[in-house]
Amino acid sequence: MKVKVFVTLKSGVLDPQGKAIQHALGSLGFSGVDEVRQGKLIELNLEESDPGKAEASVRDMCEKLLANTVIENYRIELEG
Amino acid sequence: MKVKVFVTLKSGVLDPQGKAIQHALGSLGFSGVDEVRQGKLIELNLEESDPGKAEASVRDMCEKLLANTVIENYRIELEG
Amino acid sequence: MKAAVIVFPGSNCDRDVQVALRQSMGREPLMVWHKDADFDEVDLMVLPGGFSFGDYLRCGAMAARSPVMKEVVRRAKAGVPTMGICNGFQVLCESGLLPGALMRNASLNFVCRDVHLKVETSQTVFTNKYEAGQVIRVPVAHHDGNYFVEAETLAAMRERDQIAFSYCAPDGGAAADANPNGSLEDIAGVYNETKTVLGLMPHPERLADPLLGGIDGRPLFDGLVEALS
Amino acid sequence: MSLPNEPAMTPEIVAEHGLSPEEYDRVLQIMGREPNLLELGIFSVMWSEHCSYKSSKKWLKTLPVDGPQVIQGPGENAGVVDIGEGLAVVFKIESHNHPSFIEPYQGAATGVGGILRDVFTMGARPVANLNALRFGEPDHPKTRHLVAGVVAGIGGYGNCVGVPTVGGEVNFDPAYNGNILVNAMTVGIAPADRIFYSKATGIGNPVVYVGSKTGRDGIHGATMASAEFDEDSDEKRPTVQVGDPFTEKLLIEACLELMATDMIVAIQDMGAAGLTSSSFEMASKGGTGVELDLDKVPCREEGMIPYEMMLSESQERMLMVLKPGREAEAQAIFEKWDLDFAVIGRLTDTGRMVLTFGGKVVGDLPIDPLAEASPEYDRPHEATPLPPKVAANSLPEPADYGQALKQLLGSPDLASRRWVWEQYDHMVMGDTLGHGRPGGDAALVRIHNSNRALAITTDCTPRYCKAHPETGGAQAVAEAYRNLVATGARPLAATNNLNFGNPQRPRIMGQLVGCVQGMGAACRALDTPIVSGNVSLYNETNGQAILPTPVIGMVGLVDDIERTCGIALSEPGLALVLLGE
Numbered sequence: 001m002k003v004k005v006f007v008t009l010k011s012g013v014l015d016p017q018g019k020a021i022q023h024a025l026g027s028l029g030f031s032g033v034d035e036v037r038q039g040k041l042i043e044l045n046l047e048e049s050d051p052g053k054a055e056a057s058v059r060d061m062c063e064k065l066l067a068n069t070v071i072e073n074y075r076i077e078l079e080g
Numbered sequence: 081m082k083v084k085v086f087v088t089l090k091s092g093v094l095d096p097q098g099k100a101i102q103h104a105l106g107s108l109g110f111s112g113v114d115e116v117r118q119g120k121l122i123e124l125n126l127e128e129s130d131p132g133k134a135e136a137s138v139r140d141m142c143e144k145l146l147a148n149t150v151i152e153n154y155r156i157e158l159e160g
Numbered sequence: 161m162k163a164a165v166i167v168f169p170g171s172n173c174d175r176d177v178q179v180a181l182r183q184s185m186g187r188e189p190l191m192v193w194h195k196d197a198d199f200d201e202v203d204l205m206v207l208p209g210g211f212s213f214g215d216y217l218r219c220g221a222m223a224a225r226s227p228v229m230k231e232v233v234r235r236a237k238a239g240v241p242t243m244g245i246c247n248g249f250q251v252l253c254e255s256g257l258l259p260g261a262l263m264r265n266a267s268l269n270f271v272c273r274d275v276h277l278k279v280e281t282s283q284t285v286f287t288n289k290y291e292a293g294q295v296i297r298v299p300v301a302h303h304d305g306n307y308f309v310e311a312e313t314l315a316a317m318r319e320r321d322q323i324a325f326s327y328c329a330p331d332g333g334a335a336a337d338a339n340p341n342g343s344l345e346d347i348a349g350v351y352n353e354t355k356t357v358l359g360l361m362p363h364p365e366r367l368a369d370p371l372l373g374g375i376d377g378r379p380l381f382d383g384l385v386e387a388l389s
Numbered sequence: 390m391s392l393p394n395e396p397a398m399t400p401e402i403v404a405e406h407g408l409s410p411e412e413y414d415r416v417l418q419i420m421g422r423e424p425n426l427l428e429l430g431i432f433s434v435m436w437s438e439h440c441s442y443k444s445s446k447k448w449l450k451t452l453p454v455d456g457p458q459v460i461q462g463p464g465e466n467a468g469v470v471d472i473g474e475g476l477a478v479v480f481k482i483e484s485h486n487h488p489s490f491i492e493p494y495q496g497a498a499t500g501v502g503g504i505l506r507d508v509f510t511m512g513a514r515p516v517a518n519l520n521a522l523r524f525g526e527p528d529h530p531k532t533r534h535l536v537a538g539v540v541a542g543i544g545g546y547g548n549c550v551g552v553p554t555v556g557g558e559v560n561f562d563p564a565y566n567g568n569i570l571v572n573a574m575t576v577g578i579a580p581a582d583r584i585f586y587s588k589a590t591g592i593g594n595p596v597v598y599v600g601s602k603t604g605r606d607g608i609h610g611a612t613m614a615s616a617e618f619d620e621d622s623d624e625k626r627p628t629v630q631v632g633d634p635f636t637e638k639l640l641i642e643a644c645l646e647l648m649a650t651d652m653i654v655a656i657q658d659m660g661a662a663g664l665t666s667s668s669f670e671m672a673s674k675g676g677t678g679v680e681l682d683l684d685k686v687p688c689r690e691e692g693m694i695p696y697e698m699m700l701s702e703s704q705e706r707m708l709m710v711l712k713p714g715r716e717a718e719a720q721a722i723f724e725k726w727d728l729d730f731a732v733i734g735r736l737t738d739t740g741r742m743v744l745t746f747g748g749k750v751v752g753d754l755p756i757d758p759l760a761e762a763s764p765e766y767d768r769p770h771e772a773t774p775l776p777p778k779v780a781a782n783s784l785p786e787p788a789d790y791g792q793a794l795k796q797l798l799g800s801p802d803l804a805s806r807r808w809v810w811e812q813y814d815h816m817v818m819g820d821t822l823g824h825g826r827p828g829g830d831a832a833l834v835r836i837h838n839s840n841r842a843l844a845i846t847t848d849c850t851p852r853y854c855k856a857h858p859e860t861g862g863a864q865a866v867a868e869a870y871r872n873l874v875a876t877g878a879r880p881l882a883a884t885n886n887l888n889f890g891n892p893q894r895p896r897i898m899g900q901l902v903g904c905v906q907g908m909g910a911a912c913r914a915l916d917t918p919i920v921s922g923n924v925s926l927y928n929e930t931n932g933q934a935i936l937p938t939p940v941i942g943m944v945g946l947v948d949d950i951e952r953t954c955g956i957a958l959s960e961p962g963l964a965l966v967l968l969g970e
């Protein structure tokens with residue numbers, strides 16, 4: 001089963017990369033852009049085919065490694 | 081309008097980060113995980129409210145800055 | 161005094177800190193490979209700089225979950241003095257021994273240069289050879305040294321004197337270009353609540369030999385030896 | 390020997406592989422039959438300018454390469470020079486120009502990775518990196534992006550691997566608008582009596598692949614590095630190689646650990662043209678044949694075909710010949726470092742390279758005839774005449790010297806390079822001397838655990854080379870020499886990177902010939918042999934060539950680190966003395 005994990009910074013946590021992108025977009029002449037935030041997208045393939053078990057296992061991976069829950073949130077998407 | 085941009089490595093391009101994550105998940109005892117790839121998720125807010133124009137402008141941002149089209153693909157998602 | 165340097169795949173300042181420890185201790189520190197969780201009793205544990213696991217995913221994330229770190233955390237919690245330099249600081253934050261996180265530098269660039277640091281307190285095993293308020297010159301070399309912690313935690317940390325070093329101008333004052341990475345309130349290093357765990361981005365081991373351009377980092381190692389022997 | 394589903398050989402396919410009709414005739418002669426696509430691919434990379442030096446070989450032979458201090462001159466992965474006390478310094482410079490223009494971060498990063506491998510392949514621990522960079526005009530639309538990407542890529546790789554980047558140079562000129570130059574140099578230190586070479590010997594000995602898996606990276610990079618760009622190069626973007634400095638760091642440690650044993654017979658990194666050039670060169674040097682079972686090659690992707698495996702330029706890979714029966718011991722070392730290890734073949738006495746896949750022979754080529762018949766050209770060359778002397782008093786005197794000085798200091802070629810070298814970790818390993826940090830004449834790197842040091846610099850002034858190649862070539866050597874001497878070092882030997890335009894144009898070929906002659910003369914006069922080097926030709930776009938840029942990297946020895954000097958005017962009241970004419 002294909003799984004996508006989205007890891008984003010918690011609101012309130014400074015995002016130097018987002019800020020730099022926003023600034024760079026401005027210098028490139030793109031106006032009316034704000035609240036730029038950069039996160040991660042981690043895609044993986046699981047042998048597990050039971051959606052419940054897959055989700056639980058990926059949640060565990062997020063807590064243990066994929067996200068730093070002090071500063072990041074995560075969201076899991078299972079695909080067919 | 082809120083926009084999400086997903087930037088992923090083209091298939092066939094080496095992904096050292098994905099490789100390392102896969103290895104680390106293995107050492108943490110998660111089995112049956114493969115094809116781990118790491119990409120970027122960029123969220124932004126656009127003043128533009130016309131979906132067609134918004135998409136065109138974000139596409140332009142991707143080509144010019146957000147993605148490195150030599151090695152990366154991108155996908156745009158507009159939200160209500 | 162016995163010291164251990166914890167070596168992860170991708171650590172690359174392990175030898176540098178080994179040299180500095182040897183110089184101050186007069187004997188070899190123990191070099192501990194990350195797969196070897198069962199190492200001798202020591203008086204000091206040092207997590208060196210470098211790029212453990214390539215700094216992939218997040219700096220220090222994978223090292224923090226390696227077998228040896230369970231043991232390091234256990235001993236650190238039991239009171240064994242523990243110091244993380246640069247990547248080691250990132251590992252200590254990722255493993256929960258220190259509060260906060262190290263984000264990408266505000267410039268987004270790697271930065272390698274000498275900076276000036278204010279020693280905030282001399283009442284620790286790490287800083288007893290410095291004066292509180294003393295300004296020292298030590299190099300930084302990192303891509304992710306932008307310290308962040310939530311306001312509430314920071315207030316509590318200030319309350320308990322948990323800030324170890326702050327970036328400052330050569331005269332100890334504030335200056336726009338003194339902070340090399342955009343870190344919150346110019347924080348360069350922090351302690352845990354009991355001040356037995358120190359994490360810092362600058363590299364004191366790189367300026368502990370006059371030929372390398374200065375010796376302001378040396379008192380940190382000499383002080384540790386004196387306090388822990 | 391043709392494979393199923395394979396297109397028949399056509400002049401177009403031959404041309405796509407960068408071989409001229411005359412060269413293809415020679416292929417037919419050597420093979421005694423039509424080659425299949427895999428074999429043609431192998432010829433094409435082995436005979437590419439990049440691997441064969443076909444235009445420059447004749448002139449490179451004129452350089453001085455010997456001296457009592459030289460342990461190994463050009464021809465191996467890197468040059469080796471004796472520095473006494475049982476140690477040797479190992480160094481080389483190499484270009485990654487074309488890839489860096491297409492993808493500046495990865496191009497520059499993998500350039501650093503490649504030159505590091507050239508040096509640790511010889512048994513040396515890398516102790517310093519340098520670079521020589523050339524970009525187009527500062528306000529050309531591409532320049533900013535290229536500078537930022539290249540500098541970040543060099544830092545990204547070197548910093549992670551933990552080798553200090555201690556020096557280099559950066560120039561700007563419109564002639565580089567369409568062809569930037571990224572030359573990277575690595576210096577390493579090895580025990581003088583434990584240098585490793587690429588000569589494969591011992592019939593039956595196992596051929597072993599270590600490092601990362603093979604993917605479809607940069608297939609045909611070596612041929613690309615030997616072709617001019619045109620308008621659609623941007624479109625034809627080949628798969629770019631991505632570097633993995635973390636794996637390289639592990640590979641350095643694993644190889645040095647293995648080298649401390651006596652298991653290795655020969656070793657070579659898989660650089661441009663990967664498995665093809667490494668296996669070919671090793672067998673050719675040892676006068677053996679080689680049999681490779683391509684089913685054993687660790688692959689990153691499914692369904693890879695022999696053509697892709699042999700031509701892939703995936704990074705962080707090495708090929709070794711081990712002593713028989715030592716495979717398991719060696720494997721344990723690589724497993725400790727989590728690296729791939731596979732026995733993929735063995736040496737034979739047939740003098741041929743035989744490739745099998747799926748149990749069938751898919752390629753069979755003679756080694757010596759292919760290597761010996763590698764083309765060598767005496768291309769027509771036209772000398773650049775010595776320009777007329779310009780009398781200093783024929784130029785107007787500046788109205789305001791202060792203003793003139795400011796203008797000079799602010800010019801792109803003279804402005805401070807701090808922005809560049811602050812992105813490089815120039816202190817890791819703890820041996821960069823305080824006044825040998827970037828910003829001075831040469832870098833000073835202490836030989837670990839001793840009171841001696843290496844002084845290292847890279848230099849070239851392309852506008853001199855353009856005005857008069859011979860003088861410019863000599864000047865680059867002289868400047869490097871002066872930079873070393875100024876720190877208190879005794880120069881030992883040099884490496885060089887010859888960057889030029891299209892050698893099929895006599896004017897450009899004349900620049901190459903002139904620069905090499907000037908370089909050679911200066912090296913002879915200064916007793917500083919050239920022990921390694923690299924050639925990068927076809928640096929031109931739509932007929933606009935770069936300035937002739939023969940970069941010199943030079944290494945010297947300091948006997949007492951207490952007796953070195955930097956450039957800082959460290960206190961008031963010191964006297965300033967002008968030496969020389």
Ligand SMILES: Nc1ncnc2c1ncn2[C@@H]1O[C@H](COP(=O)(O)OP(=O)(O)O)[C@@H](O)[C@H]1O
Pocket residue numbers: 519520521522554555556557558559802803806809810826827828829830831847848
């Ligand atoms: N690309 C680079 N990488 C590292 N150091 C550099 C680079 N470019 C310049 N430097 C350093 O900046 C200093 C000044 O460079 P440059 O102006 O080229 O000096 P010089 O003409 O004396 O060689 C030198 O110490 C050089 O090593």
